[in-house]
Amino acid sequence: xxxxxxxxxxxxxxxxxxVRRPLSPHIGIYRWPVxxxxxxLNRATGIALTAGTxxxxxxxxxxxxxxxxxxxxxxxxxxxxxxxxxxxxxxxLFFHFLSGLRHLAWDLGYGFAKPSLNPVTWAVLGGTALxxxxxxxxxxxxxxx
Amino acid sequence: xxxxxxIMRSQLGRARGLGAARAGTEHWIAERVSAVALVPxxxxxxxxxxxxxxxxQRDVAAWVRHPFNAAMLLALILATFxxxxxxxxxxxxxxxxxxxxxxxxxxxxxxxxxxxGLLAALAVAKLYLSPDFVAAPGTPTAPSx
Numbered sequence: 191x192x193x194x195x196x197x198x199x200x201x202x203x204x205x206x207x208x209v210r211r212p213l214s215p216h217i218g219i220y221r222w223p224v225x226x227x228x229x230x231l232n233r234a235t236g237i238a239l240t241a242g243t244x245x246x247x248x249x250x251x252x253x254x255x256x257x258x259x260x261x262x263x264x265x266x267x268x269x270x271x272x273x274x275x276x277x278x279x280x281x282x283l284f285f286h287f288l289s290g291l292r293h294l295a296w297d298l299g300y301g302f303a304k305p306s307l308n309p310v311t312w313a314v315l316g317g318t319a320l321x322x323x324x325x326x327x328x329x330x331x332x333x334x335x
Numbered sequence: 336x337x338x339x340x341x342i343m344r345s346q347l348g349r350a351r352g353l354g355a356a357r358a359g360t361e362h363w364i365a366e367r368v369s370a371v372a373l374v375p376x377x378x379x380x381x382x383x384x385x386x387x388x389x390x391x392q393r394d395v396a397a398w399v400r401h402p403f404n405a406a407m408l409l410a411l412i413l414a415t416f417x418x419x420x421x422x423x424x425x426x427x428x429x430x431x432x433x434x435x436x437x438x439x440x441x442x443x444x445x446x447x448x449x450x451x452g453l454l455a456a457l458a459v460a461k462l463y464l465s466p467d468f469v470a471a472p473g474t475p476t477a478p479s480x
Binding site: 237239247250332 | 367370371373374377381385388389391392393395396399408412415416419422423426451454455457458459461462465
């Protein structure tokens with residue numbers, strides 16, 4: 191034993207031998223299952239959407255303030271940075287929405303069996319991509335096309 | 336086994352109060368209830384935003400003056416900020432250590448969510464109560480699309 195932490199990892203087998211308890215490998219060596227990715231993305235998109243509420247507040251407050259303030263928001267939203275932020279917001283919303291539906295289904299006891307976990311999670315990712323593309327294609331055809 | 340017990344407090348007494356959060360069921364349910372509310376509200380909001388693409392301030396004001404839209408916006412604001420602060424609370428409880436610091440940050444998050452939500456709601460109220468655009472006599476009205 192060279193480290194104090196080792197003391198916590200010592201156990202006795204049934205025949206009384208001292209052994210080291212097995213340790214989980216560091217997360218860095220796992221092949222990421224898609225459910226691990228979606229779990230982290232659910233939290234990340236939740237944080238992103240919370241930040242995005244600032245945009246909603248700005249948009250509403252500017253609309254209430256008058257045409258000049260509203261034009262300022264519109265100018266930002268149509269700038270390259272604004273479009274990037276809006277695109278990220280759309281994708282985050284679709285992911286968090288679909289992933290949230292998946293969580294609600296789990297809470298009701300559906301879809302938590304191993305065979306359905308991965309397909310459903312891939313469907314959430316696919317639905318996010320599809321929804322984001324549909325919304326932006328609609329927006330593009332309305333504004334640019 | 337029994338003669339080895341040297342602590343006179345009961346097992347329950349030693350464990351009581353040592354749980355991770357001391358509470359949580361109400362938080363968990365509130366997070367789900369607000370999530371369910373946000374399902375129709377977000378769909379409505381995305382569809383509305385697409386219909387408002389390229390809108391000017393007076394178009395947005397006219398849209399908010401419709402009672403249904405104003406009510407849906409207020410519901411969206413309430414559910415969004417309620418859900419966001421519940422989620423951010425969990426994030427900070429996970430990553431911020433030390434009860435004082437954690438409590439301070441969680442309270443700050445809740446306060447910020449409350450203020451931003453009130454700000455957004457006031458903007459909606461102002462737009463809802465704003466007078467309808469009345470063209471001065473002799474001004475040509477915009478052709479209806």
